Amino acid sequence: MSSFGPTSPSNRVRIVVATSVMLTFISYWRAAAIVLNDLASSAFYACGIAEQAVGKSAPWFIVAVMLFSFAVRAVYVESCSMFVRGGVYRVVKEALGGTLAKLSVSALMFDYILTGPISGVSAGQYIVGLINETFITADIHGWIPRAVHNLFHGTPHLNVNMTSVVFALAVTVYYWWENTKGIQESSEKALRVMQITTVMVVILLAWSALTLVKAGYNPVPLPVPQNLHFSKESLGFLGHSFPEQSLARMFGLLGILIAFGHSVLAMSGEESLAQVNRELAHPKLKNLKKAAIVIAIYSFVFTGLSALLSVMLIPDAVRVPVYKDNLISGLAMYMWGPLILRLIFRAFVVVVGFLILSGAVNTAIIGSNGVLNRVSEDGVLADWFRFPHRKYGTSSRIINMVVLLQILTILASRGDVYVLGEAYAFGVIWSFTFNSLSMLVLRFKYKGERGWKVPPNLTIGGTEIPIGLFSVMLVLLSTALINLATKSVATLAGVSFSAVFFVIFTISEHVNRKKHALAKEHMKDHFQLLQSDTVDRGSLGIRPGNVLVPVRDYNTLNHLRWVLEHTDTREQDVVVMTARVSQFGTAAYGLSSEQVFSDYEQTLFTRAVSVAESVGKRISLLVVPARDPWSAIAQTAHNLESSAVSAGISSKMSAAEQAFALGSAWEAIPEPKKQFVLQIVKPEGIVDTFRIGPHTPTMKNEDVALLHRLWLNVTREPGLENVHHHDILTEALTRFAHDYGTHDHENIVKELRRHGTESGPLPVRRIADQIHTVQPEPTHPDRDDGPHSPKE
Amino acid sequence: MGLIIVTVLVRILETMFVAGAIGSVVVLVLSGIEDLKLLFGREGQNHS
Numbered sequence: 001m002s003s004f005g006p007t008s009p010s011n012r013v014r015i016v017v018a019t020s021v022m023l024t025f026i027s028y029w030r031a032a033a034i035v036l037n038d039l040a041s042s043a044f045y046a047c048g049i050a051e052q053a054v055g056k057s058a059p060w061f062i063v064a065v066m067l068f069s070f071a072v073r074a075v076y077v078e079s080c081s082m083f084v085r086g087g088v089y090r091v092v093k094e095a096l097g098g099t100l101a102k103l104s105v106s107a108l109m110f111d112y113i114l115t116g117p118i119s120g121v122s123a124g125q126y127i128v129g130l131i132n133e134t135f136i137t138a139d140i141h142g143w144i145p146r147a148v149h150n151l152f153h154g155t156p157h158l159n160v161n162m163t164s165v166v167f168a169l170a171v172t173v174y175y176w177w178e179n180t181k182g183i184q185e186s187s188e189k190a191l192r193v194m195q196i197t198t199v200m201v202v203i204l205l206a207w208s209a210l211t212l213v214k215a216g217y218n219p220v221p222l223p224v225p226q227n228l229h230f231s232k233e234s235l236g237f238l239g240h241s242f243p244e245q246s247l248a249r250m251f252g253l254l255g256i257l258i259a260f261g262h263s264v265l266a267m268s269g270e271e272s273l274a275q276v277n278r279e280l281a282h283p284k285l286k287n288l289k290k291a292a293i294v295i296a297i298y299s300f301v302f303t304g305l306s307a308l309l310s311v312m313l314i315p316d317a318v319r320v321p322v323y324k325d326n327l328i329s330g331l332a333m334y335m336w337g338p339l340i341l342r343l344i345f346r347a348f349v350v351v352v353g354f355l356i357l358s359g360a361v362n363t364a365i366i367g368s369n370g371v372l373n374r375v376s377e378d379g380v381l382a383d384w385f386r387f388p389h390r391k392y393g394t395s396s397r398i399i400n401m402v403v404l405l406q407i408l409t410i411l412a413s414r415g416d417v418y419v420l421g422e423a424y425a426f427g428v429i430w431s432f433t434f435n436s437l438s439m440l441v442l443r444f445k446y447k448g449e450r451g452w453k454v455p456p457n458l459t460i461g462g463t464e465i466p467i468g469l470f471s472v473m474l475v476l477l478s479t480a481l482i483n484l485a486t487k488s489v490a491t492l493a494g495v496s497f498s499a500v501f502f503v504i505f506t507i508s509e510h511v512n513r514k515k516h517a518l519a520k521e522h523m524k525d526h527f528q529l530l531q532s533d534t535v536d537r538g539s540l541g542i543r544p545g546n547v548l549v550p551v552r553d554y555n556t557l558n559h560l561r562w563v564l565e566h567t568d569t570r571e572q573d574v575v576v577m578t579a580r581v582s583q584f585g586t587a588a589y590g591l592s593s594e595q596v597f598s599d600y601e602q603t604l605f606t607r608a609v610s611v612a613e614s615v616g617k618r619i620s621l622l623v624v625p626a627r628d629p630w631s632a633i634a635q636t637a638h639n640l641e642s643s644a645v646s647a648g649i650s651s652k653m654s655a656a657e658q659a660f661a662l663g664s665a666w667e668a669i670p671e672p673k674k675q676f677v678l679q680i681v682k683p684e685g686i687v688d689t690f691r692i693g694p695h696t697p698t699m700k701n702e703d704v705a706l707l708h709r710l711w712l713n714v715t716r717e718p719g720l721e722n723v724h725h726h727d728i729l730t731e732a733l734t735r736f737a738h739d740y741g742t743h744d745h746e747n748i749v750k751e752l753r754r755h756g757t758e759s760g761p762l763p764v765r766r767i768a769d770q771i772h773t774v775q776p777e778p779t780h781p782d783r784d785d786g787p788h789s790p791k792e
Numbered sequence: 793m794g795l796i797i798v799t800v801l802v803r804i805l806e807t808m809f810v811a812g813a814i815g816s817v818v819v820l821v822l823s824g825i826e827d828l829k830l831l832f833g834r835e836g837q838n839h840s
Binding site: 067068070071074253254256257260286289290293454455456467468470471472473474475476477478479481482 | 802805806808809810811812813814815816818819820822823824826827830831
């Protein structure tokens with residue numbers, strides 16, 4: 001058994017380090033919803049940006065990019081079938097080594113940093129567009145007061161770009177705070193957003209079809225060189241080099257390639273597929289493929305078709321001048337039907353746009369945080385960045401850095417979606433290119449398990465030639481190279497940004513290497529790290545019925561002291577565990593000790609051991625990587641067959657809320673599972689006890705009296721003399737369950753809400769009813785004259 | 793001279809793009825067939 005002890009090499013403190021993240025798994029529908037929250041959001045701005053760059057035939061290029069995204073998705077499926085966390089960093093590192101991995105992750109960071117600003121500003125454009133349109137409509141009807149009219153010297157009007165900047169800043173700051181507090185990304189929320197988006201997409205497509213029949217349409221020019229009309233900005237450096245020559249005419253195909261390069265941001269977000277892969281439920285590969293199909297079809301239908309429809313239905317005179325940054329709103333306004341219906345639908349489009357685009361701002365922060373945590377785990381970023389927030393335990397320093405860069409980007413863009421989109425494409429195309437190039441190298445280099453391969457593959461003389469993978473890589477590489485020449489803003493911004501990040505990573509890695517060598521020596525003197533793939537009693541050498549003590553902040557270990565003072569460790573083992581919160585996107589399996597056990601854990605356990613030494617009792621130490629600390633605690637308690645979990649009071653949750661969070665995590669564990677007791681130890685030594693799992697609820701005296709009265713009445717009925725109290729309760733609950741599930745659902749909910757309002761806020765009351773336990777002991781025989789709680 | 797170099801580079805890029813696009817269409821068709829089989833419950837084997 002692990003224990004405290006003197007720090008001689010022969011008797012060091014043993015710490016079991018679990019090397020697999022404790023995850024809660026999700027269905028492929030939820031995984032698809034998370035990815036689509038990022039990928040489908042580009043439908044709101046991609047076509048507008050592409051049309052400004054290449055002209056009216058832009059939708060065909062968006063459609064081509066969406067079709068090509070099916071092939072890119074295949075590359076990601078293959079990489080995920082090799083590595084559970086098959087994102088760019090891991091794949092490039094395996095194939096091309098650390099230097100190019102740092103370079104590719106710098107490009108990916110540029111992609112993620114830009115995702116936030118472009119989504120926030122785009123959402124702002126949709127909202128401000130609606131507000132201004134509402135002002136115009138109200139002014140036409142004379143609803144604007146004269147004083148307001150005079151103030152604005154005409155119809156009230158908000159500056160679209162500046163207001164969008166303010167909006168984007170507000171959303172970014174909001175999600176910065178949410179992420180600092182550690183609000184977990186919810187697949188449930190992502191699913192709801194996608195359900196609402198789907199309703200909008202269905203209405204959009206159906207109504208557009210009706211409009212095409214009733215009102216006709218403008219043809220979309222075919223994507224041939226003579227139909228391409230590049231703006232000066234869209235030719236970038238080539239525009240400076242060949243000012244008098246039409247490149248599209250000189251090199252016909254080059255024009256197609258340039259136009260394709262300007263549309264490539266429509267498929268941004270594929271990387272998120274690799275990030276959600278590790279959380280997919282079994283069978284992982286099959287579910288990954290299903291999620292990928294859903295994502296590809298959905299984004300093709302939404303992004304591709306809405307791009308085509310926008311050119312077909314919105315007149316040329318207003319499409320770019322008025323609606324370039326909010327094309328779907330423009331589409332809503334040019335549907336066939338009464339104005340009021342179109343305005344209502346436009347408002348709905350704006351609401352959906354707000355939900356999905358502001359969700360993408362959050363995804364950008366989470367994604368950046370995940371990627372930087374991942375490289376930080378590998379020692380590429382200094383441990384300083386991973387130091388947990390004092391109050392919330394999150395990697396707030398990384399979040400601060402990401403959000404600061406996003407705020408600077410928003411301010412620098414001055415609300416110009418086109419500039420942001422052009423720059424954004426740099427990160428998107430280069431991270432895909434690095435990924436596909438690395439996958440190609442790995443076809444020859446990697447000898448491990450590979451669940452699936454991008455088809456077709458031709459075998460000549462025993463050597464397999466990955467034709468499909470090579471083809472995808474060729475398209476991505478040629479597009480990335482041409483974008484370097486045609487997207488001057490993206491090239492300058494992207495190269496500078498990536499270079500700065502690359503230098504930071506390289507210096508950090510160098511400093512870390514030295515520091516880790518010293519830390520390793522120190523660690524060898526004090527701790528013995530034992531790696532274990534899973535958490536079980538065997539690896540810790542403990543008995544069932546132990547007490548699990550989660551710790552996080554080394555300044556608040558009062559609860560550990562309380563447990564040790566109240567536990568006879570000769571009879572009952574005490575396990576001190578800490579959950580190393582592993583962010584969305586970080587590695588999941590086969591982690592090294594250094595990835596999980598950082599400086600922080602070392603300090604934390606040194607303090608825990610000091611507490612144990614001062615009380616004179618033995619403890620076992622455990623580090624668990626986890627996505628969600630509550631799930632980690634519940635799963636660890638389950639795996640170790642703990643009888644109690646003793647935690648300190650949280651700084652951001654009440655004891656009842658902590659119990660509710662742990663109870664919810666316990667519910668997610670598959671059967672069979674055991675109940676345990678949760679003790680929340682407050683600093684003053686007061687302990688709140690809760691039972692986790694199903695249990696006899698607390699019954700109020702008046703409820704017991706009512707039950708007894710009912711029992712008295714019922715047993716007076718002929719033939720019912722032998723009915724027990726619990727029979728009454730069974731009948732009552734059966735009837736309640738029936739009514740709740742059928743006709744009386746609404747009334748019951750209303751009644752419970754009324755009760756909740758009368759006796760305090762419902763959530764607290766519900767929490768208390770569900771999990772707070774004062775277990776009444778059935779001390780009386782059932783046939784008793786007085787009222788009592790029924791037997792279980 | 794400069795124009796010749798540019799022309800050669802452009803032709804290389806165009807060739808890469810066209811060859812890649814043709815191959816990607818094949819990827820699209822083949823993986824699309826696999827996807828349909830998966831969706832309709834007749835998944836084939838494509839393991840290494």
